[in-house]
Amino acid sequence: xxxxxxxxxxxxxxxxxxxxxxxxxxxxxxxxxxxxxxxxxxxxxxxxxxxxxxxxxxxxxxxxxxxxxxxxxxxxxxxxxxxxxxxxxxxxxxxxxxxxxxxxxxxxxxxxxxxxxxxxxxxxxxxxxxxxxxxxxxxxxxxxxxxxxxxxxxxxxxxxxxxxxxxxxxxxxxxxxxxxxxxxxxxxxxxxxxxxxxxxxxxxxxxxxxxxxxxxxxxxxxxxxxxxxxxxxxxxxxxxxxxxxxxxxxxxxxxxxxxxxxxxxxxxxxxxxxxxxxxxxxxxxxxxxx
Amino acid sequence: xxxxxxxxxxxxxxxxxxxxxxxxxxxxxxxxxxxxxxxxxxxxxxxxxxxxxxxxxxxxxxxxxxxxxxxxxxxxxxxxxxxxxxxxxxxxxxxxxxxxxxxxxxxxxxxxxxxxxxxxxxxxxxxxxxxxxxxxxxxxxxxxxxxxxxxxxxxxxxxxxxxxxxxxxxxxxxxxxxxxxxxxxxxxxxxxxxxxxxxxxxxxxxxxxxxxxxxxxxxxxxxxxxxxxxxxxxxxxxxxxxx
Amino acid sequence: xxxxxxxxxxxxxxxxxxxxxxxxxxxxxxxxxxxxxxxxxxxxxxxxxxxxxxxxxxxxxxxxxxxxxxxxxxxxxxxxxxxxxxxxxxxxxxxxxxxxxxxxxxxxxxxxxxxxxxxxxxxxxxxxxxxxxxxxxxxxxxxxxxxxxxxxxxxxxxxxxxxxxxxxxxxxxxxxxxxxxxxxxxxxxxxxxxxxxxxxxxxxxxxxxxxxxxxxxxxxxxxxxxxxxxxxxxxxxxxxxxxxxxxxxxxxxxxxxxxxxxxxxxxxxxxxxxxxxxxxxxxxxxxxxxxxxxxxxxxxxxxxxxxxxxxxxxxxxx
Numbered sequence: 074x075x076x077x078x079x080x081x082x083x084x085x086x087x088x089x090x091x092x093x094x095x096x097x098x099x100x101x102x103x104x105x106x107x108x109x110x111x112x113x114x115x116x117x118x119x120x121x122x123x124x125x126x127x128x129x130x131x132x133x134x135x136x137x138x139x140x141x142x143x144x145x146x147x148x149x150x151x152x153x154x155x156x157x158x159x160x161x162x163x164x165x166x167x168x169x170x171x172x173x174x175x176x177x178x179x180x181x182x183x184x185x186x187x188x189x190x191x192x193x194x195x196x197x198x199x200x201x202x203x204x205x206x207x208x209x210x211x212x213x214x215x216x217x218x219x220x221x222x223x224x225x226x227x228x229x230x231x232x233x234x235x236x237x238x239x240x241x242x243x244x245x246x247x248x249x250x251x252x253x254x255x256x257x258x259x260x261x262x263x264x265x266x267x268x269x270x271x272x273x274x275x276x277x278x279x280x281x282x283x284x285x286x287x288x289x290x291x292x293x294x295x296x297x298x299x300x301x302x303x304x305x306x307x308x309x310x311x312x313x314x315x316x317x318x319x320x321x322x323x324x325x326x327x328x329x330x331x332x333x334x335x336x337x338x339x340x341x342x343x344x345x346x347x348x349x350x351x352x353x354x355x356x357x358x359x360x361x362x363x
Numbered sequence: 364x365x366x367x368x369x370x371x372x373x374x375x376x377x378x379x380x381x382x383x384x385x386x387x388x389x390x391x392x393x394x395x396x397x398x399x400x401x402x403x404x405x406x407x408x409x410x411x412x413x414x415x416x417x418x419x420x421x422x423x424x425x426x427x428x429x430x431x432x433x434x435x436x437x438x439x440x441x442x443x444x445x446x447x448x449x450x451x452x453x454x455x456x457x458x459x460x461x462x463x464x465x466x467x468x469x470x471x472x473x474x475x476x477x478x479x480x481x482x483x484x485x486x487x488x489x490x491x492x493x494x495x496x497x498x499x500x501x502x503x504x505x506x507x508x509x510x511x512x513x514x515x516x517x518x519x520x521x522x523x524x525x526x527x528x529x530x531x532x533x534x535x536x537x538x539x540x541x542x543x544x545x546x547x548x549x550x551x552x553x554x555x556x557x558x559x560x561x562x563x564x565x566x567x568x569x570x571x572x573x574x575x576x577x578x579x580x581x582x583x584x585x586x587x588x589x590x591x592x593x594x595x596x597x598x599x600x601x602x603x604x605x606x
Numbered sequence: 607x608x609x610x611x612x613x614x615x616x617x618x619x620x621x622x623x624x625x626x627x628x629x630x631x632x633x634x635x636x637x638x639x640x641x642x643x644x645x646x647x648x649x650x651x652x653x654x655x656x657x658x659x660x661x662x663x664x665x666x667x668x669x670x671x672x673x674x675x676x677x678x679x680x681x682x683x684x685x686x687x688x689x690x691x692x693x694x695x696x697x698x699x700x701x702x703x704x705x706x707x708x709x710x711x712x713x714x715x716x717x718x719x720x721x722x723x724x725x726x727x728x729x730x731x732x733x734x735x736x737x738x739x740x741x742x743x744x745x746x747x748x749x750x751x752x753x754x755x756x757x758x759x760x761x762x763x764x765x766x767x768x769x770x771x772x773x774x775x776x777x778x779x780x781x782x783x784x785x786x787x788x789x790x791x792x793x794x795x796x797x798x799x800x801x802x803x804x805x806x807x808x809x810x811x812x813x814x815x816x817x818x819x820x821x822x823x824x825x826x827x828x829x830x831x832x833x834x835x836x837x838x839x840x841x842x843x844x845x846x847x848x849x850x851x852x853x854x855x856x857x858x859x860x861x862x863x864x865x866x867x868x869x870x871x872x873x874x875x876x877x878x879x880x881x882x883x884x885x886x887x888x889x890x891x892x893x894x895x896x897x898x899x900x901x902x903x904x905x906x907x908x909x910x911x912x913x914x915x916x917x918x919x920x921x922x923x924x
Contacts, residue, residue: 108724110668159906166906168666168723169862172855173902180895234473241459241470248457251420252522253445253474290731297724333739336732343728347721348713 078207080323086212087295088319089219090278094296095303095311096223097270102305103243104263107160107167111174113293116271117286118178119144120279121186123272124193133196137276141269148268149261156264157257182286193279215277222273223312226266239263294339295322301346304353313355318342371398372432373526373558374419379427379437381418388414390582391427396526401552401559403569403590405599406579412562413454415579416528419560420444420451431526446474450524454531456515460504464495467503467514471521481521487554488517491547509540513547520551526558533565541568548572570594621870628776632769640768641840642880647775648836650876651782653860654869655829660858661867662790663822664802666719669726671853672733673827675844677703677834679737682752682844683745692757692839693774699835700828707827708820715819730854737846751845754838771840778836782829783869789825790869798822830857852895859898863905 094116101109119140126136151174160167182188197214201207230236242249242259250256278292299318303310322338330338346353372395379392388411396402406412418425421441429437436444445451450471459467468488472481489496492513498506503514512532519527532548533541545568552559552572563569570576576593578586586596593599632640656670677699684690684698710729714722736742738749746752759770789795797818800807838844856879864875882901883894 108720110724110727155903159903168668168720169858169902169906172668172858173899173906175899176852176855176895176902177899180893180897180899184893184896237462237466237469238473240462244459244461245457247422248453248459249470250422250441251445251451251453251457252470252518253442254470255440255442294728294731297728333735336728336735337739340725340728340732344713344725347717347725351717351721 075207076327077324080327081320082207082212084320084323085316086215086281086319087278087322088316089216090274090292090315091295091299091319091322092312092315093219093222093270093277094274094292095299095315096226096308097267097274098296098300099303099305099308099311100263100267100270102300103308104239104260105156105160105167107156107171108297109264109267110168110171110293111178112267112271112296113289114175114178114182114286115144115148115268116275116292117284117289118182119268119272120193120275120284120288121182123276124191124279124284125186127194133194137196140276141272144268144272145265149265152261152264153257157260179286188286191284193276193284195280211280219273219277222270226270226308235262291335291339294336294343295319298339298342298346301343301351302353304355307353307355310353310355314353372396373398373400374432374560375428375430376419377428377430379415379418379425379429381414381423381425381427383414383423388582389418392579392582392584394577394584394587396558396560398525399556399558400575401561401573403566403573403576404560404562404579405564405566405569405576405593406562407564410579411582412579413530414582416451416453416530416560416562420449420528422451445522448522448525449528450519450522450526451528452515452519452530452532454534456511458503458506458511458515458518460502462503463500464503464506464514465499467518468495468521471518472523474522480523484521484523488520491551491554492517508535509537509544512536512544516547516551520555520557524557526560529559529561531562531564533563533568541565545572566594566599625780632765632772637766637768640766640772642884644768644772644775644840645837646873646876646880647772647779648833648840648876649857649860649879650873651775651779651836652830652833652857653864653872653875654779654782654786655826655833656857657861657867657869657872658786658789658798658829659822659826661861661865661871662795662802663798663819664719665819665822666723666858667726667823667826667854668723668851668858669729669733669854670826670830670857671849671851672726672729673703673707673830674834674837674853674857675733675737675849676706676827677831678838678844678849679746679752679834680831681835681838682754685754685839686752691760692771692836693760695839696778696832696835699831703831703834704824704828706831708824710827711820711823712816714823715816726854727851730851734846734850737849746846747844749846751843751848754842754844757839757842771836775836775840778832779873782832786869790867856898859902862902 094112098109098112101107101112122143123136123140126139127133131139155174156167156170159170195211195214197210199210201209202213230240238249238254239259239262241252242254242256246256249259274292275289279288282288295318296315299314300311301314302317303312303314321342322335326332326335326338374396376392376394380387380389382388392415394402404412404415414423417423419429421436421439421444425437427437428435431447431449434447436447436449441451459470462470468485472484475481494510495514495517498510503511506514516529516532532544536544548559548561549572551557561569561573570590570593573590575588576590577584578593578596578599586593586598631643652670652674656667659665659667680699680702681692681695684695685692714725717725737746740748742748757767757771759767763770790798801815801818860875860879861872862875863878864873865871883898
């Protein structure tokens with residue numbers, strides 16, 4: 074029972090992280106119809122930047138905010154200057170761009186920050202909640218922060234002018250341009266937001282699994298699994314999917330398969346969802362236009 | 364109060380050519396729209412009517428000249444042209460079907476900053492199309508065809524455009540609804556001080572609204588003149604009035 | 607369309623000259639360089655296979671390193687446990703990797719382009735961890751991998767060991783090129799191109815898309831598997847970390863830069879992948895991949911025609 078509770082809360086924590094990352098992936102998908110394979114490496118790179126800022130003397134939260142800002146801006150520039158022009162040729166050309174970006178970020182991180190395993194600080198106090206030995210302060214903090222973050226994202230899309238414009242572009246780019254919205258700027262904004270979400274995910278998971286260039290591989294795969302499970306065009310689904318996937322990972326991982334098969338389990342989830350229910354649990358059906 | 368068309372030219376199109384990729388559709392189109400005028404663009408399927416509107420709103424690469432109150436807008440992207448006061452209701456209406464009626468209208472006014480003006484315009488839209496006010500929080504895609512058309516026009520008018528481009532507003536609507544719609548367009552013409560370019564296969568309805576009409580065939584204009592004249596034109600009658 | 611005789615002669619003459627150069631090379635350069643060029647031929651075979659799937663058939667796979675690994679481990683096991691000579695393991699590698707590719711291709715055939723890329727990507731990322739699993743360790747050697755004894759050329763081979771491996775690889779490459787040429791020229795090639803350019807229409811032409819995709823998958827996996835087998839024989843070591851996602855990525859990089867749907871392009875790509883990182887590694891080991899990726903972006907930017915193989919005349923739906 075103890076182990077179960079322990080695993081349950083661990084699952085909720087990682088589930089929250091997967092959820093926020095999945096929402097980032099869905100955001101990019103909805104606006105651009107691309108799956109950004111490089112999202113993980115970008116988030117990893119952001120986390121290294123955060124560490125560098127902290128080591129340079131910045132307080133944790135200052136580094137946190139600055140990293141988010143830098144990731145946001147850099148990602149928008151990346152989308153405008155590199156992704157958009159090349160992807161115009163063909164959607165599958167985008168795949169190759171992402172693969173190139175993946176390599177570049179992974180390698181840059183190794184080169185600039187050396188590939189040694191690093192500790193990453195947590196802003197939350199050490200130890201567990203009083204009376205709740207299975208729930209660490211870090212876990213609670215992570216879940217709370219991510220819930221707040223996702224709510225902020227939701228509010229942004231529901232209630233702001235820009236959020237409405239982004240939703241419009243995601244649905245109908247042509248009509249959006251006819252009302253005066255610059256579709257290109259909205260796409261860049263989508264990328265920026267996704268990078269910001271990714272950076273937070275990276276900074277939240279690094280204290281748990283330690284920082285190295287391969288850190289985000291698992292989050293990326295589980296993020297994709299979660300996004301697919303929830304329906305690739307559905308941010309709510311992605312969040313729910315993240316939680317489900319996190320719980321599965323923790324519970325199944327503890328009893329059935331062990332940590333050595335974490336990535337393979339993610340692979341199985343992805344292939345499974347794609348084969349059994351490619352539209353996900355909560356998405357809208359789409360047709361093939363001839 | 365309908366006055367005589369004013370002499371100032373709102374839109375001048377000269378030698379306009381446009382197409383898709385290697386296929387050229389429009390050949391040397393010339394037309395003009397005076398301030399406050401309604402122009403009908405008639406033609407059969409495939410004549411190039413939709414292409415003309417898309418060329419004017421910046422959705423296509425064009426060659427030739429398009430001048431909006433003297434300023435050359437050919438080659439500008441759609442966002443800029445919308446910003447200059449050209450509202451295009453595209454073929455198929457182009458409503459944001461997963462967004463609510465309210466959100467569709469808000470998007471129509473996206474470029475505007477004047478809160479009070481936007482609110483006033485919304486109320487006037489509800490005056491033209493009361494049905495929309497009833498369905499404010501409904502998803503646009505669940506509206507009937509006629510209601511979606513009204514929404515599309517209302518959205519375009521929220522831009523407070525100088526020129527309204529309408530692509531086959533009667534498409535898919537029952538005759539009674541078409542009448543209702545064009546009555547609304549008559550009212551809008553009087554109250555909103557907007558010029559219109561209406562593309563239609565339904566020549567009868569379009570000609571009853573328009574001052575001047577052009578007839579398009581295979582990408583070229585083969586006839587033009589006052590609407591009353593064109594109603595009696597043999598070519599128009601033959602092809603489109605159901606003879 | 608090609609016009610006139612002079613242009614027609616250029617291709618065979620160039621090919622002949624290249625072949626001659628390749629045959630003479632081992633006598634002209636150091637043993638280490640021979641080893642490097644052997645790697646080039648090996649990579650070219652794998653890239654040819656990937657090109658079949660991606661260049662000619664339009665299905666992007668980010669996971670072909672996995673089939674390369676299948677072939678490598680198959681060969682290593684046969685050599686290590688059963689003492690089978692290197693060249694004899696190749697048919698087994700071909701068979702096993704074809705089966706693996708076909709098995710993966712069957713369900714994968716139902717996936718649309720982007721989702722196939724995702725599934726194969728997940729495969730590539732998950733593979734090294736899977737190979738290290740304790741349950742598979744007796745077979746794979748776990749994290750340590752399998753180290754093989756030094757190669758011995760067959761009795762009667764008059765030249766050095768490196769030369770033997772070079773010749774074996776080059777010979778396999780030539781066979782692979784021939785097979786590809788025949789496939790692409792003929793009916794299978796037309797079917798693949800139909801699938802690539804007009805996926806929805808292809809089915810109305812009587813092409814069973816799913817079956818074709820599975821078969822092409824199997825074939826392309828077979829090429830990668832044979833390449834893997836040769837690699838095991840040449841490098842004399844197989845280990846999980848040799849087959850990470852970056853192997854799959856370098857195969858894709860090679861065919862994009864070398865030229866999609868192009869036989870000589872696969873060789874060019876292999877040359878690029880083998881030698882450019884080496885030069886980049888002079889700057890820094892870690893930076894090599896960053897420079898790689900940069901080259902890839904520049905290539906995409908400057909040669910959209912390289913991607914034309916994927917996009918030619920295609921009105922692809924989302």
